[in-house]
Amino acid sequence: MASDLDTQRMGATPHWKPHNVIGEMSLRDLLFSNDYKCIALKGILTSFVMLALGGAFALAFRTELAVPDIQFLGARPYMTLMTLHGMLMVFGFVIPIVISICYYMMPKVLGTGRLLWAGAAQASYWTLILAAVLLIISRPDFTWTLYPPMSLRVGGDLVWMGYVAVVLVAISEFLAGAVLLRNAWASKGRWMKMPMMGWGMMAEGGLLLLSTPLLGLTGLVLLTDWMGVTALFDPSRGGDVMTFMYMFWFYGHPAVYLPLVPAIAIIYTLMPRLLGRPMWSYMSGVIAFVLLFILSFVVFPHHFQPATTVFGVVQRVTQGLTLMIFIPSTLHVFNWIATLWSDRIPSSAMRSTPFQFMIGAIFFLIIGGVTGFLNAQISVDTDFIHNTYWVPAHFHAMFLGFCAQMAIAGVYYLYPYFTGRMYNQRLADTHFWLWQIGIFTKVMLMYALGYAYFPRWVVDYLPLAEWTGSQFALTGAAYLIGIGFLVFVTNMVWSATRGRIAEDDPWPVSDDATPSAAAVPAE
Amino acid sequence: MQNALGLMGDQAIMIAITFALGIGGIAALFLALFWPKRWRMKYRMEVGFVLLLVAVAIYADWRSTETFQAYDAGLRAEGVSGTIVDPAARASFDRTITVLAFQWGFVFTTEDGKISRNAVRVEPGEKVLFQILSNDVIHGFNIPVAGITTEFDPGKDREIWIKAPREPGKYLIQCVNYCGVGHAQMKAWLVVGDIEAA
Numbered sequence: 001m002a003s004d005l006d007t008q009r010m011g012a013t014p015h016w017k018p019h020n021v022i023g024e025m026s027l028r029d030l031l032f033s034n035d036y037k038c039i040a041l042k043g044i045l046t047s048f049v050m051l052a053l054g055g056a057f058a059l060a061f062r063t064e065l066a067v068p069d070i071q072f073l074g075a076r077p078y079m080t081l082m083t084l085h086g087m088l089m090v091f092g093f094v095i096p097i098v099i100s101i102c103y104y105m106m107p108k109v110l111g112t113g114r115l116l117w118a119g120a121a122q123a124s125y126w127t128l129i130l131a132a133v134l135l136i137i138s139r140p141d142f143t144w145t146l147y148p149p150m151s152l153r154v155g156g157d158l159v160w161m162g163y164v165a166v167v168l169v170a171i172s173e174f175l176a177g178a179v180l181l182r183n184a185w186a187s188k189g190r191w192m193k194m195p196m197m198g199w200g201m202m203a204e205g206g207l208l209l210l211s212t213p214l215l216g217l218t219g220l221v222l223l224t225d226w227m228g229v230t231a232l233f234d235p236s237r238g239g240d241v242m243t244f245m246y247m248f249w250f251y252g253h254p255a256v257y258l259p260l261v262p263a264i265a266i267i268y269t270l271m272p273r274l275l276g277r278p279m280w281s282y283m284s285g286v287i288a289f290v291l292l293f294i295l296s297f298v299v300f301p302h303h304f305q306p307a308t309t310v311f312g313v314v315q316r317v318t319q320g321l322t323l324m325i326f327i328p329s330t331l332h333v334f335n336w337i338a339t340l341w342s343d344r345i346p347s348s349a350m351r352s353t354p355f356q357f358m359i360g361a362i363f364f365l366i367i368g369g370v371t372g373f374l375n376a377q378i379s380v381d382t383d384f385i386h387n388t389y390w391v392p393a394h395f396h397a398m399f400l401g402f403c404a405q406m407a408i409a410g411v412y413y414l415y416p417y418f419t420g421r422m423y424n425q426r427l428a429d430t431h432f433w434l435w436q437i438g439i440f441t442k443v444m445l446m447y448a449l450g451y452a453y454f455p456r457w458v459v460d461y462l463p464l465a466e467w468t469g470s471q472f473a474l475t476g477a478a479y480l481i482g483i484g485f486l487v488f489v490t491n492m493v494w495s496a497t498r499g500r501i502a503e504d505d506p507w508p509v510s511d512d513a514t515p516s517a518a519a520v521p522a523e
Numbered sequence: 524m525q526n527a528l529g530l531m532g533d534q535a536i537m538i539a540i541t542f543a544l545g546i547g548g549i550a551a552l553f554l555a556l557f558w559p560k561r562w563r564m565k566y567r568m569e570v571g572f573v574l575l576l577v578a579v580a581i582y583a584d585w586r587s588t589e590t591f592q593a594y595d596a597g598l599r600a601e602g603v604s605g606t607i608v609d610p611a612a613r614a615s616f617d618r619t620i621t622v623l624a625f626q627w628g629f630v631f632t633t634e635d636g637k638i639s640r641n642a643v644r645v646e647p648g649e650k651v652l653f654q655i656l657s658n659d660v661i662h663g664f665n666i667p668v669a670g671i672t673t674e675f676d677p678g679k680d681r682e683i684w685i686k687a688p689r690e691p692g693k694y695l696i697q698c699v700n701y702c703g704v705g706h707a708q709m710k711a712w713l714v715v716g717d718i719e720a721a
Contacts, residue, residue: 075704143701150660150703241676323580327573338564341555366548370541377587380534383670387663387699453667455699458707
């Protein structure tokens, strides 16, 4: 039998009762209340607006890319849409939504009862909204990586708003990090009893607090360089591009873990709950979170490793550490698979949409993760990986395939708790399959195009046989994902008033899933 | 395909390892879901699996470094790596070409002072040294047929070398780092041999 400690820290018990929280919430509450549910739901809803915008931009430039030559988008609007797509998806959707879901879960899962430092979470939200508005008005076309001196010489008169937006994003994420760390820190003195979400939030909070100051500073220097006050990043005026590279990627690489870590924490919350048994190993998960936190700060030079300053010892160490970063990811995946395998999977879990999306997410984490093994190697990187479609294939597998799908799993899971109703199962199934087929096709074609040296960030391309068919099909895959999102939104809206009333426990574990002796953790 | 890094042997192994890891992981996930037999894994299995992956990573690190250093040594041994180029070293290459990358194109200058824009002629099988520089923004320089990519900051020279394909023809050269709105048009051609005669 699982011990009380296992049940507590790898918990399988419900945390809420279904209730029409969102229906009873006034607009004023939703916008300004410091209640954790209001803050979390506001974050989740806003993230979906950002996803809709970023997704619409993607469909526009994907349509342009379906066939060679320029059809209806010129180079500048194309790059503006591409830049806004990247920035809205990363800063506006995938990071905020998983953090918002954690805001919703933490008070109950960690036992604090409320969101500590909720005022900071509120400030974080509104700062991000201001950043998004400024960013869209500025119509940037310098990609989300902002490489100077190019980024200092493009855009219109309003481009300064884009740099201010970067500073605001840093402030927003810093505040969110403080909130997450504060809530996890509330378990001080009983850390080894802390649910896995607590360890995830410790790692996430640490990542945000340590990495975002340099992002803010980078945005500020870009602004002052653009104004002509400084010239730190501009070689033509005595600056050095590598200063930017080291500053930006000190944030930029941990940034790829910012949506990943909460998504992992959500798995550790949903899996025991839906299976009705504790995780296979507690310590394995804790070690993985700690390792992920440490390694994420020391591998960032791999983003610019063909550069002149990354050679010799730096190059070798970066390569070695980057290859090692799969260890914490492997520990997590091993833990999840071992948990699934340790006893029968309840039919209730297999039928549930959160579980299905969670399995889909793990599937794509494996696909995205293993290719990191190739990305890390300098010899392969300098062949077909660096700045070809291979790179977006890798991060779409991770961001869309894993992080976004875990966010969706989290929302389906919480849905009966904040609406009091169940979603429509048929629509949810349709959404699930449209996304699995769409994302898989998209990611695989991007890998294939990368292997064929298709470059990133191009509005037009040569009509080469190895490129054209894949680009056309890739556009089709993007539409499948877009249709899936529309089905999801329809389901969420329709079911909120017409869905079946949720039972006391919307996620009961069916009888045939009673844990056997084999399910007892081995520790 | 001619590959400047001489990667194909190692690269094929690394891709095979990646496929094996991916298929193995997905197979384990689906077996855990659908195989009727349940299995309580031992903790030492996880330790063993991680140690196996560490060994694979060390192997990859070693092979990648060996390959890249061997390629790099081809430059360093000839004294051309770095900003100061030993003119005598150029003799080890069949041809040395200076490349100026700009928004948005490439200008090639040959040893005898011939200048061409967005196309450069070499002979089949030649060992060609490219000395690349940018005077505006960060650009990339990728020759797919040679399997080589580099990225270079303004004001900092880079050198790469390739072995030109043996088949006469036009081969793509492209910028792979976003450098402004004309990035998609920043392409050039490596013209190998006499195309018309071929």
